């Protein structure tokens with residue numbers, strides 16, 4: 388009997404995708420194509436994209452569609468974010484993007500197992516669902532959100548778990564930025580291994 392290959396299209400729930408500049412962390416200021424996947428089980432009280440949490444509310448797109456949309460722009464770097472992108476297996480998505488010559492970056496809380504092939508991993512740990520210990524050494528960048536004073540000591544706990552050479556950033560929670568940014572500046576002056584990350588896109592009103 389003739390064998391027929393069954394190809395299951397790899398598709399993922401996509402809340403939005405847009406070409407903008409990376410507003411945060413090490414790659415701040417660089418052109419970046421963002422793909423925001425639906426679904427998050429972390430539940431940060433101050434999350435700035437709560438509409439992403441329910442995966443079912445977001446239509447699925449195939450990885451080929453996603454790649455082709457990126458390739459309609461001059462983008463060199465793609466940022467996979469969410470939601471919590473590691474709720475999905477990202478092996479095929481990152482493979483098809485890297486085959487197209489694109490850099491693959493991820494924004495993650497590290498609270499689900501690592502999948503995908505990454506040029507840059509930004510890990511932003513959360514109290515609401517802690518990062519998995521096995522994800523920590525893979526981070527290229529640790530981005531701790533400062534919502535109150537106790538978050539400095541809390542962040543040091545994770546700084547001790549990342550690899551040597553991992554960049555360390557403190558980023559004010561947006562609604563507390565006026566109050567926390569001066570404290571962050573003083574903390575960085577006293578602890579110069581840390582650097583400041585601001586959500587640049589929110590100051591210049593781009594996505």
Ligand SMILES: C[S@@+](CC[C@H](N)C(=O)[O-])C[C@H]1O[C@@H](n2cnc3c(N)ncnc32)[C@H](O)[C@@H]1O
Pocket residue numbers: 427433434435436468469470471472494495496497510511530532558559560561562586
């Ligand atoms: C919306 S999250 C999506 C990716 C992943 N779930 C995570 O939390 O890393 C993208 C980035 O925005 C940060 N973020 C979310 N809400 C924020 C807020 N209100 N103020 C500052 N940073 C925020 C997160 O810590 C994370 O670094």
Ligand SMILES: Nc1nc2[nH]cc(C(=O)O)c2c(=O)[nH]1
Pocket residue numbers: 407408409410411421468469494588593594
């Ligand atoms: N411009 C811009 N930069 C970002 N860096 C991380 C973002 C995210 O939501 O993951 C983000 C975002 O939403 N917009």
Ligand code: SF4
Pocket residue numbers: 427428429430431434435436437439469470471496513
């Ligand atoms: S882990 Fe990320 S997407 Fe999920 S609630 Fe926290 S900030 Fe929002």
Ligand SMILES: [Mg+2]
Pocket residue numbers: 435436
């Ligand atoms: Mg954002």
